[in-house]
Each structure stands twice: as structure tokens, then as C-alpha cells.
Amino acid sequence: MRRARRINRELAEVYPYAHPELDFENPFQLVVATVLSAQTTDLRVNQTTPALFAKYPTPEDLAAADPEEVEEILRPTGFFRAKTKAVIGLSKALAEQFGGEVPGRLEDLVKLPGVGRKTAFVVLGNAFGRPGITVDTHFQRLVRRWKWTEETEPDKIEATVGGLFPKSEWTMLSHHVIFHGRRICHARKPACGACPIAPLCPAYGEGETDPEKAKKLLKYEKGGFPGQRLKPPQAYLDAGGKPAPPLGAG
Template sequence: MAESKVAKVGRKKPETHLGMVRRARRINRELAELYPYAHPELDFDGPFQLLVATVLSAQTTDLRVNQTTPALFAKYPTPEDLAAAVPEELEQVIRPTGFFRAKAKSLIGLSIALRDRFGGEVPRGLEDLVTLPGVGRKTANVVIGNAFGGAGITVDTHFGRLARRFGWTAEEDPEKVEADVMAIFPKSEWTMLSHRVVFHGRRVCHARKPACGACPIAPLCPSYGVGETDPEQARKLLKYELAGQPGQRLRPPADFPGEAAARAELAAGHPLPDTDPQALPPAKAAKAEAPAKTAKAEAAAKETS
């Protein structure tokens, strides 16, 4: 029996590889317009600080790392200093980032390697970077792309999730995801593509409840509908600067829309979102707790007046 015309009309043709590539590159252009200020969300000064911060960022938020690294780099400003660190003392400094024993071991190990094998300097090549303890391709690409101005695709949990939702890959293994995406985009786009995709994953295309109804690239996304599609409800799911809130950096770039919000929060003495006073150095913890104590004192005064 011949297929009905309705069936033929309703059936969508499979996307060709060329069609996927064109759609992927259009998504990148759309993300570039949406996030012209996309940037690494770790605070750092120089390759060594970025390397250390990226190692610390495993299994925690960039904000938590940014709250921890000022005290860390004040105590251990150079690879030589960190190489000579007492493990137990280092563990206490980085404890808020989680998995602090394993991370302390990696930081001391990579610092010893930098001191003994690379003259105290962070190497520029991927092959050398991945020989450092605790450094895989993701961390190496972060350093190459953001400290040295090279090209690298950073496949973290956000990038991998969105690459699959966008239909760029079906792979789960980060290295295979990286290889698939590298084949789609020109090398000159790799670093900024990584920032844009991660930004979108953190702000709109969340793991559990993506804001599909508020997503500007929804018409290009084959996974539209896996999250909230009602525009009003979806807008409530937006995060960071898209919701008028600070981002994850304590020292954001001047062109970041959330920079003003971050300044206002800090000027008012309010800790940034997810800030745990116990995760901060003592001086900052006291400052973060001060507004709460003041508010309690004012409330008590009103009750007795």
C-alpha cells in the first residue's frame, strides 16, 4: 500500500553531515552575538595561576575556586613555593574546593615538575602539559587557549552536554567529543567556541532543566523540548547576567554585564551567590558574615524598642 501524502509531508528528512556542519556554525555565530563578552570564568594572573585554578575547578564551581585562590596564591605565589608546600597545610587552604587531598597531591606534583623539568615556567605545548600530574587535555586546552592565546576545545561537563544536545556528537568520552567538534569548526574558533558553549550551558541549557522557552537558538536545536518550553517559566530558569546577577568571577572583565552587579553586591557587603563564609580566608569570612550579624543586631534592637 502506498504511503499517504500526510505521512510523507509529516516525515522530516534526516540531516546530512553538511547540514549539521552548517547548523553548528550558525549556532556558534548566534552564541557569539548572545555572549560577545564570553570569557574564562576563573580569576587568574598568568599561566601558572590559570593552571592551578583549573586543576582546582574539578568537581566544584569556578566561583568556589575564585574564592579560594587569593589565599592560595598569597601563600604560594610561584611553582617553587608550591613545590615546597607542606601537604597538610596546602590541604587546609584548598579544602573548600573539595577532593582537597588529591588536588593537593596534584598541585605539589605539577609544581615540582615545573620547577625541575621546565625551569619554573608553564610549558606551552599540549604534549608537555599533559605530562604534569593532575593535568589532562581539558586543563591543557584551557591553559593553551587562555594563557597563551592558542587554540583548544575545552570539553567540560557543560560543553559535552551541549555538544550532544546540539547533535554535534553522540560520544560521551571527552576526547572523542573533542575530536568530533574539532572536525566541525575551524581552529581559529576553538577557544571562543568553548567559552560560548560553556556560558550557554551555565546560563540557559542546564543539565536538569534547560530553559528551552527562553533560548535564542531554540530553532536550531534538535533537542528543543527537553526542558521548560513556556517562555515565562523558562525565563525564571536563566542564571547569572541573564538574570541580572553577578557571574562566577570575583574580578570579571569590564565588559561583562554582570560586572556591575558583582560590584554592587560586594559594595553592599553581601557575599556573592553560593558564597560560604567558611570557604573563605578568615579576613574575608569575617567580612562576609558581618552584614548578617549587623542585620540580626538591628532586628534585636527593633524588638526591644
């Protein structure tokens, strides 16, 4: 527990601007964007959702949409037919069961089509300020590398890791870990030689340990590349991060 909390403190210093990397302006946009982020990058979702929300700004609008028109907009995100069915379905549920408002309770969110615990905690933590752990692929990979848990099922990872930290830290913990997984501790070739928590990491050496070679593996603001969001928070820009390009740019 002491080592886990120290790692989180170190990551908080490295990523004081950590944030959800999906663009959103309200809970409805966030829940839709999170559903769309399955099997693709947040960047691709962020490049796609401006057109979607411009045409269908409310759950009622999307619930009444022509599926073929929605499919055409969502095509760049992959699995666009299934995603179209999910976002139209959840929009209908919001309109019919919740007065067009995204509910702020876990038990209600997970009843929406396409919404599981991971998506629900993203929405609760970032749209409602209610603590939750987001167990995505980056989070799963890193907490096992760090020996915080040996579990492989998301629900069990969530419970085990949650027990190591105060509940109030869960949302930002998720952001810190996911940011680190995207920027430095990659799946295939982690940049161990450029990692700020290398002295604390039991998996040090799995990736490139030469500092110069490791630097070349860095992504997003650490490597000088744009991040995932077209409209990132000001703190991210102040830290040297760059907004991502819109769909079709460059």
C-alpha cells in the first residue's frame, strides 16, 4: 500500500494536469463519447463527436435519429453499426426513463444500453464529481506491472486497487495511471529509461532502459506530439500539451 500510494503521489507531480481525454461539455456528451471509445482511441472519438453533437445535441434528438445517418458519422470510430445501436438505444432510455437527463447513480447508469461499470465510473467521476476507478486497458496493464493486484477481471481489479487508496483519490488516480500508460508505460515497449517512477517499479527493465532511446518512445506532450483532445483543459496547454487536429486535418 505504501509503495502504491507513493507511485500515485509521484505521478500526480508528473501529471498535475491529468484529465479525461474525451472532449465533452455535459454528461450526455461524456456518456456517448465513452461508449464510442470502445475499440478505438479517444483521439478518433474526439475527431468524430463534433459532427455528431452538432446534428444531435440532446438525447431526444439522437433517440429520433435515422440510424443510417448516425452510422455514417460514426464510421471512423469502427464497429459503427453496433455503436450506432448503442448510442441511439441509450439516448432513448435517457429520454424515456430519465427525462432526457443522464442519471448520477451507478445503478441507473449501468442499465443504459452499452454502459458498463467502466463507462459509468468515467461519467460519475468526471461529470458528477463522484469517486470511481476507471479500469481500462492501460489501467489494467499498469496495476499488474506494479504488482498492485494479480487479478485479471476488471471488477476484481477495481475492488483490489480501490482498497489501497482513499475513495476521494479514485478518480484522479485513474487519470494519473491512464496518462502514464499512454505516454510512457506502453504495452509493447515501455520507455523505462525515461520513466519518473522507475526506482519504484518492480517491472523496470521490461522496456527500453537506455535514456536516449527511451525518450524517442515518448508520446503526446512528453514526446512533443498532440494529445487526445481537440479542446484540452488550459492546464494541459500550459504544461506544453498541444490540442489534437480535427478529423481530416493535415
